[in-house]
Amino acid sequence: MVNKKFIGLVSAIALLGTPALSVAADSVKIGFVTTLSTGAGAIGKDMREAVDLAVDHLGGKMAGKDIEIIYEDDGFKPEIGKQKTDKLVKKDKVDFVAGYIWSHVLMASYKSVVDSDTFLISSNAGPSPVAGKLCHENFFSTSWQNDQTPMAMGEVLNQRGIKNLYIMAPNYAAGKNMVTGVERTFKGKIVGKDMTKFPAQLDFSAELAKVRAAKPDALFVFYPGKHGAQFMKQYSQAALAASVPLYTVFTVDSISLPRIGELADGSLMTQFWSPDLDVPANKKFVADFKAKYGHYPSHYAAQSYDSIMLINSAVEKVKGDLSNRDDTRNALRLAEFDSIRGNFKFGQNHMPIQNFYLRQVGKDPEGVYTTKVVDTVYVDHQDTYVKDCKLSW
Amino acid sequence: MNWLLLLEQVLNGFQLGILLFLLAAGLTLVFGIMDLVNLAHGSLYMMGAYFCATFTGWTDSFLLGALLAIPATFILGILVEVIALRNLYARDHLDQVLATFGLILFFNEFVRLVWGPIGLDIPLPAFLNSTVEVIPGVPYPTYRVAIILIGFFVAGLLYAIVSKTRMGMLIRAGASNREMIGALGINIKLLFTLVFGLGAALAALAGLMAGPILSVEIGMGDGILILTLVVIVIGGIGSIKGAFIAAIIVGLIDTVGRSFLPEILKLMVAEDSAATAAPAISSMLIYILMALVLAVRPQGLFPPKGVGR
Numbered sequence: 001m002v003n004k005k006f007i008g009l010v011s012a013i014a015l016l017g018t019p020a021l022s023v024a025a026d027s028v029k030i031g032f033v034t035t036l037s038t039g040a041g042a043i044g045k046d047m048r049e050a051v052d053l054a055v056d057h058l059g060g061k062m063a064g065k066d067i068e069i070i071y072e073d074d075g076f077k078p079e080i081g082k083q084k085t086d087k088l089v090k091k092d093k094v095d096f097v098a099g100y101i102w103s104h105v106l107m108a109s110y111k112s113v114v115d116s117d118t119f120l121i122s123s124n125a126g127p128s129p130v131a132g133k134l135c136h137e138n139f140f141s142t143s144w145q146n147d148q149t150p151m152a153m154g155e156v157l158n159q160r161g162i163k164n165l166y167i168m169a170p171n172y173a174a175g176k177n178m179v180t181g182v183e184r185t186f187k188g189k190i191v192g193k194d195m196t197k198f199p200a201q202l203d204f205s206a207e208l209a210k211v212r213a214a215k216p217d218a219l220f221v222f223y224p225g226k227h228g229a230q231f232m233k234q235y236s237q238a239a240l241a242a243s244v245p246l247y248t249v250f251t252v253d254s255i256s257l258p259r260i261g262e263l264a265d266g267s268l269m270t271q272f273w274s275p276d277l278d279v280p281a282n283k284k285f286v287a288d289f290k291a292k293y294g295h296y297p298s299h300y301a302a303q304s305y306d307s308i309m310l311i312n313s314a315v316e317k318v319k320g321d322l323s324n325r326d327d328t329r330n331a332l333r334l335a336e337f338d339s340i341r342g343n344f345k346f347g348q349n350h351m352p353i354q355n356f357y358l359r360q361v362g363k364d365p366e367g368v369y370t371t372k373v374v375d376t377v378y379v380d381h382q383d384t385y386v387k388d389c390k391l392s393w
Numbered sequence: 394m395n396w397l398l399l400l401e402q403v404l405n406g407f408q409l410g411i412l413l414f415l416l417a418a419g420l421t422l423v424f425g426i427m428d429l430v431n432l433a434h435g436s437l438y439m440m441g442a443y444f445c446a447t448f449t450g451w452t453d454s455f456l457l458g459a460l461l462a463i464p465a466t467f468i469l470g471i472l473v474e475v476i477a478l479r480n481l482y483a484r485d486h487l488d489q490v491l492a493t494f495g496l497i498l499f500f501n502e503f504v505r506l507v508w509g510p511i512g513l514d515i516p517l518p519a520f521l522n523s524t525v526e527v528i529p530g531v532p533y534p535t536y537r538v539a540i541i542l543i544g545f546f547v548a549g550l551l552y553a554i555v556s557k558t559r560m561g562m563l564i565r566a567g568a569s570n571r572e573m574i575g576a577l578g579i580n581i582k583l584l585f586t587l588v589f590g591l592g593a594a595l596a597a598l599a600g601l602m603a604g605p606i607l608s609v610e611i612g613m614g615d616g617i618l619i620l621t622l623v624v625i626v627i628g629g630i631g632s633i634k635g636a637f638i639a640a641i642i643v644g645l646i647d648t649v650g651r652s653f654l655p656e657i658l659k660l661m662v663a664e665d666s667a668a669t670a671a672p673a674i675s676s677m678l679i680y681i682l683m684a685l686v687l688a689v690r691p692q693g694l695f696p697p698k699g700v701g702r
Contacts, residue, residue, distance in 0.1 A: 038612065039610040039611065042512075045510075196651075202607045203409065205405040205534075206402055209398060209405060212398075213395050229514075233605075234534075237536060
């Protein structure tokens with residue numbers, strides 16, 4: 001009996017002394033929602049690696065407080081993403097929620113975070129409502145509004161004299177935005193358009209047959225994550241490259257390149273960032289990322305890294321006192337950090353105003369497939385939905 | 394109407410139909426004969442693809458990888474039957490659904506542990522990674538032609554086994570009345586095990602053939618399992634012939650619907666709403682067909698003899 005009481009007492013004292021309890025009150029808590037399971041888990045892994053690297057670069061501290069990152073897996077499903085977000089906000093009481101790869105997952109989780117007066121930093125998804133009508137003072141993005149990247153691609157298509165374009169994209173929030181984007185700037189004729197079921201449809205043979213029959217000057221596609229690798233494989237197997245050149249956004253990235261490099265060699269895409277972008281913060285990020293993980297970071301990783309750096313800039317600015325939400329928000333709005341993209345500032349709707357580049361797949365000096373910037377399409381570009389946003393600051 | 398395009402879409406439909414048939418054949422054998430609802434059939438499809446990817450990596454040859462993956466999955470199927478499913482034959486369908494659903498979770502987690510979460514690729518040899526002009530003027534991927542040919546060959550082989558051999562006779566008898574063939578002194582346990590292994594091997598063939606087109610990944614069998622269930626419901630449970638015809642019908646409807654429905658809808662509604670509605674409606678088409686079949690002919694289009702009561 002005595003023994004048991006003794007053990008109980010010791011455990012109680014030990015519990016009181018554990019760092020977790022004493023530190024909890026004095027740490028910056030960041031919930032990070034991404035996809036770690038399913039075939040899209042590779043994207044989540046890249047994002048998590050970037051976040052871990054950012055924490056390393058910050059020495060594990062923001063304004064002298066420990067950084068505590070809680071990763072959650074949305075399982076590629078809006079309803080699970082929302083559940084995990086609710087848990088982060090209500091149970092873990094995090095100071096910031098970041099992450100979100102998928103527009104439909106972000107849309108499902110959006111209100112839970114912003115209404116609870118927690119800051120939401122999107123590290124990828126940029127659906128049009130959150131940039132326009134549904135914009136919120138607590139929402140920030142370190143990526144882009146979905147339309148912007150394909151808008152830049154539309155300009156590239158015009159420059160290259162493409163008259164007839166065929167479009168393929170998955171039928172969900174981001175897919176529709178991407179198509180809207182390219183249609184907004186492309187001046188030629190759209191001879192065909194297929195919106196495929198997402199994420200269920202992985203075989204594009206029927207659509208590729210239609211592309212061949214329609215004989216367009218070019219094919220524009222948006223297939224994120226594993227769908228991109230599938231698409232590139234099938235496009236190559238259908239031997240379309242000779243007759244219908246391919247222009248993509250978010251289809252070929254550093255995650256898929258090790259697997260499909262040869263198939264994507266020379267292919268063109270628009271992006272706000274590239275691993276070879278000549279910016280000091282980017283050089284450090286890419287070099288350290290490659291040294292630590294042995295592969296190139298993707299744009300998902302780059303945006304996630306920036307999310308943590310943005311949060312850090314705000315925490316430093318308010319000297320670790322996150323209790324004053326207005327001060328913290330103002331500090332976030334200033335975005336005083338060295339972004340991996342160089343030029344970066346927030347628009348009225350808290351979406352970035354930034355450059356967009358044309359990049360091309362090729363090999364680096366070591367023979368590894370990566371992307372290189374070949375042209376600047378937009379300088380300091382702002383999304384078109386900002387006019388619908390009622391925020392003022 | 395573009396006839397070349399229509400022909401190409403028919404080929405695409407056949408190719409999807411063949412994959413569905415290989416899965417449906419195994420599932421319907423198991424369901425029809427053993428009366429076992431095996432939701433884990435899609436997991437065997439996945440395991441076949443993973444085995445093929447692994448063996449292809451070891452041997453550097455897709456053909457060898459495929460040839461090794463089929464017996465490997467056959468053995469795995471037998472192990473699963475002996476260890477887990479044998480005890481479920483006497484239980485009701487709900488228990489079987491729960492237990493085999495558990496197997497799906499098990500296999501998905503098992504694959505994650507062994508092969509990691511990212512998925513694998515099966516590289517195609519150069520002679521398959523090209524195009525041939527099956528229809529003049531339309532280059533079609535050689536590999537997809539190969540899938541169609543192999544599928545028809547296996548369908549023929551299966552037909553020969555089921556209708557001409559002693560094992561096939563027992564299988565047919567089992568599908569009609571399994572108590573009776575047990576009473577006739579047939580080693581029904583061994584027959585069940587072999588049939589299950591055969592089903593697993595067919596699923597593996599479908600999985601490894603799908604591998605180079607789609608990627609090999611966790612849960613790849615879950616989505617196609619639903620389509621397969623639709624196929625056997627339409628074809629008639631326990632009927633190989635029904636599974637074949639229904640698989641081809643479903644493959645054609647899915648592909649042709651996906652490719653021509655937007656144009657057809659555009660004649661009726663505005664272009665924008667047609668573009669949004671078409672993918673949704675085309676993915677519903679086969680379920681609508683299933684509902685119709687269930688309403689008009691609940692035993693399926695081609696039920697095995699003696700079941701059409």
